[in-house]
Amino acid sequence: MNDPMYRRIADDLRGKIESDPPELEPGAQLPTEIVLMGRYGASRNTIRDAIKMLITRGLVETRAGQGTFVTGRPNPFVSTLTGDPRTGETNVFIMQAHLEGREPSFLEPTVEMQGAERSVATALKIPEGAHVVSRHYRRFIDGTPWSLQTSFYPMSLVERGALRLIQPADIAEGAVDYIAQACGIKQASYSDSIAVRSPDGNEIAFFRLPADGRVSVFEISRTAFDEDDAPIRLTITVYPADRNEFVVNVGDVPTPAMRDNEAG
Amino acid sequence: MNDPMYRRIADDLRGKIESDPPELEPGAQLPTEIVLMGRYGASRNTIRDAIKMLITRGLVETRAGQGTFVTGRPNPFVSTLTGDPRTGETNVFIMQAHLEGREPSFLEPTVEMQGAERSVATALKIPEGAHVVSRHYRRFIDGTPWSLQTSFYPMSLVERGALRLIQPADIAEGAVDYIAQACGIKQASYSDSIAVRSPDGNEIAFFRLPADGRVSVFEISRTAFDEDDAPIRLTITVYPADRNEFVVNVGDVPTPAMRDNEAG
DNA sequence: AACGATTTGTTCGTATGTATC
DNA sequence: TGATACATACGAACAAATCGT
Secondary structure (H helix, E strand, O other): OOOOHHHHHHHHHHHHHHHHOOOOOOOEOOHHHHHHHHHOOOOHHHHHHHHHHHHHOEEEEEEOOOOEOOOOOOEEEEEEEEOOOOOOHHHHHHHHHHHHOEEEOOOOOOEEEEEEHHHHHHHHHHOOOEEEEEEEEEEEEOOEEEEEEEHHHHHHHHHHHHHHEEEEEEOOHHHHHHHHHHOOOOOEEEEEEEEEEEOHHHHHHHHHHOOOOOOEEOOOOOOOOEEOOOOEEEEEEEEEEEEEEEEEEEEEOOOOOOOOOOOO | OOOOOHHHHHHHHHHHOOOOOOOOOOOEEEOOOOHHHHHHHHOHHHHHHHHHHHHHOOOEEOOOOEEEEOOOOOEEEEOOOOOOOOHHHHHHHHHHHHHHHEEEEEEOOEEEEEOOOOHHHHHHHHHHHHEEEEEEEEEOOOOEEEEEEEEEEEHHHHHHOOHHHHHOOOOOOHHHHHHHHHHHHOOEEEEEEEEEOOHHHHHHHHOOOOOOOOOOEEEEEEEEEOOOEEEEEEEEEEEEEHHEEEEEEEEEOOOOOOOOOOOO
16 A cells, blocks of 8 residues: 555566466566556656566566566476585586486587686695686577586696696596596585575576566586595586576485476 | 776776785775876776776675675685585584584574465375465574474374474474474485575575665575375475585595585 | 766657567 | 667656764
């Protein structure tokens, strides 16, 4: 009652979208701003303020020259974070995509030698500024940009024989398997940290997110350890939060634990 | 160059906040809208549009009558999702909070009997509309609202002796331990699904999030199974995404895997 | 307690640009 | 090309919150 008009209008429209059954289904077009001006007795700017609220909440999207439409979100891509502690995630990415009947792909990696920033140095337990190899992947599913991944390896791995780490080419068998074969250092465990934050400019461009940064991204940092509990890599993967979902299994979870995909 | 003016202004201000060292540190006040009008040669509405972008990205917050300030985010609370597959999360919540030197608390639970909605019925493998017990907790850390949790238990557990499930009082030893003791059904595994979405009205009010819904929430759904792989509960926990972080450990992760808390 | 100054919040009007059909 | 619909930008007025006097 005491709310400003633009918020009352937004709440009214939200009700029409979220009611069961929805009065405005996904994909449906909202009345134009001019029509809404008449319906709610408000000016165009006030109507637009209300619609901005709905955009921020991800309920609608606007297309210049066309109109305002209720969003229908795509099927989220589900990734399982728990798995064989000795396996790298590139293979897991490919396997899971195929499991869901989707087509994974990725570009050739970007490989750089860098001085370790503080967060990288802390995770790898090396001095700040010590040299590390950074390998950066851009991955797609069904042709749409899906994740940005950067792995940091301590230079000691290269010195002990894992020379392909510093070559700007994909390692088909996966970096984890390659390191085990090349210098006998085996991944034995890993720890993931899952956070959500706003995207930066690169991420907005790559994922084609709305420019105002209202869609956030998952940032998953994986620190992997060898059998002597020494950290052997830090992998940071960024996913758009609106198209992804993660699963963690603990104990012997029954296999038909597949959740039904909510059709959008 | 071709960007609209409000976006160029926002980018310029963002640079002053994100540069290293920041020209505008967390907690610092931005120039007033009137000052920015003069500085950028734009109208007040255009300045306000730029500031709205920064608000959406979580870089600044406005306080009516005071000004616009660079946000300093609190230390995230870290929860570990992997643990003993036989333990419930209430005890884990309390232990982890104490580990970080913080004070956990929660209100008496709200207990309801409900017909299972489709998602609940699917997870518990019972018919849609079958009766379930819903137990809803509101939890706090250091006095600030931290999570909303609802657990759904199939009525069969009550029929087999777990009568305290339907009493509107906390189960001090934890519901999982209680069920094991009361009717011999032991939790043997669980599967978590982690997603991010916009908050609803209840969540905005409880977590005191900005009313326009730009801060999203984690929704973690845990389906727990007994030793016969039958689902015994579905627990949905909602956390504000801006103050929480989750950890998943796979394999025998070394214990000093504690990450340094980035001081804000 | 009252008041005024400052600062952000809401709402209107208007004009022009750009994308789509 | 014209019509439609959203995007950007300006100006103006008043409301509401905050703070100091």
